[in-house]
Amino acid sequence: MSLIKMCRLSLFALFCILPVRLFAVEQSGESRVEVMQVIDIGVLATRGSAKAQSRWLPTLTWLESQLPQFNFVLHPFTLEELASAVKNQTVDFIITNPGQAVMLGRQFSLSWLATLISTKSGGTTDTIGSALVVRTPSHYYSFEDVAGQRIAAVSEQAFGGYQTLKFHLKDIGSDPERFFANVIFSGFPVDVSLYQLKERYVEAAVVPICQLESMVGEGLLNPHEFRVIGSMAPLGFSCQASTALYPNWSFAKTDNVSSVLAKQVTLALLALPVDHQAAIAARSLGWTAPTSPLIIDKLYSELAIHPLQRPWWQSGLIWLKGNQQWGWFFVLLIVILNGYHFLLEYRFSRSQKQLIETEKNLKEKRAMLEHAQRVSVIGELGSSLAHELNQPLAAIRNYSQGGLLRINKGHTAEEIAPIFDKVQQQVIRADEIVQRIRSLINKRPIEKRECDPELLISDTLQLLEYELESRGVSIQREQAGQASSMLLDPVGFQQLVLNLLNNAADACVMTTEFERNAAEIKIETDYGHYELILKITDNGVGLNKNQDTLASAFYTTKQDGLGLGLVICHDFVEAHEGLFTLTNILANTQTSTQTSTQISGCIATVTLPYK
Incomplete structure (x- = not known):
């Protein structure tokens, strides 16, 4: 009894493991057992396993009716699972969208047998693309409005959705990276993306064409709650599309299947009537010959994700293998250029150090020269x-x-x-x-302190009072603005006023008897918002040289002068970051024949900022 049980268990295990199915057949009064071969078909389940079963099982039933010696088994997969099944050769046939079909076909040995005919496009195979869906009350009406917002998509590998919209954005000159800067990949089923939009978790959803219409037809969504942006569906197409249309789903075989079986399956697919339950469940008008994947190859090439595209370094290695002599030439050239570059860097660094050292020496010598000049000037001042x-x-x-x-x-x-x-x-x-x-x-540094300029001018005038009276020079003073104390070197300021008054008095008494008027010097002080302007005006002979010449050390027009008065004035003004100018006063004189212009005095202007 135990032996019989063991036999039964062994047979049960054998039938579970082997891809066959036993069934009894009555013929001529005898019964026999036939074995049916199991054919595994992988399908991309974009809306989940249950939806995939309801859509594609009728097609498998049709194939079994045409090829009764085979048992066709459906396996719903995600994108990653289907790619893994093809890679590991665990399926015999696959049904998938054109994007994944091209991606897998360029990496693994696949043969395309048929393409699904769409009911949405009047009997053509073009029916795959993207729809950018937003909520109807939202303020998004263009791709630019949605760019950078939270967007739901299935996956980076989703062709009818993310990839086709990304290519369309690039084609119209928009930046796909900026558009999808805040994308959220929700994965399969595709329904999740629209549910996230409905619950306001995202601002927009990228889904395959007709996904919105399908969920509305199934009563899962309210059609008035959503709208599609940038609809460009062709005339007669029953769904809204935000991109161009691409070929429909494809049916392909792997290397597990013989060419004989592939031919039989292809003929069965092409013979599927348009009104058969299998065609209706697949939302199609049956199958036709496989369409060219060229347009999809171009799309992947533009997006730089084509599986046959090599990185630049791989292309470079391949080129080097076929052109070794040029490769060695370029390597040698790069070595020489790098060596030359390092040589230039070394020379530049050395020259820079020498330049810095030379500049440092020049600064030291300049400081020594300036100091020597000051000592020389002071030596002259000593005498x-x-x-x-x-x-x-x-x-x-x-x-x-x-x-x-x-x-x-x-x-x-x-x-x-x-x-x-x-x-x-x-x-x-x-x-x-x-x-x-x-x-x-x-x-x-010269010591500065708060001083009253008016008081310093008055003290200076007291020193010159006797000399000016003896020379017949009168003084006038005018003041504008509110007098205020300011930061000054008091001795330097008095030396400035003293030298300017002495020069003005000398100019007044140097005029000839014919030209001489009453010698007069006017002292004007103007206290502005930011600076003090001191003007000393005389009616003497004026300037006979330009200011730069007169300000040179030891240059003088006086017989017993030293040429230091204006130098001291300039030093004081520079130390106080001010401005010093000398200007002739031009006056017109009328004669019997013509009008002539002559010099009639000088204005010395000193501008000192409040600091």
């Missing part, structure tokens, strides 16, 4: 220091003489004390001049 100390010394002499006169006249100490105070002030001023020159020699 002519009286030019700057003359005024305070003269004032001290005058105040001393006046004090002695008052003492001789018997004035009291209280009356004489103010004179000695003024003498003390001039001694301090002379000391400050000496200290300023010493700072210039030692390259120390």
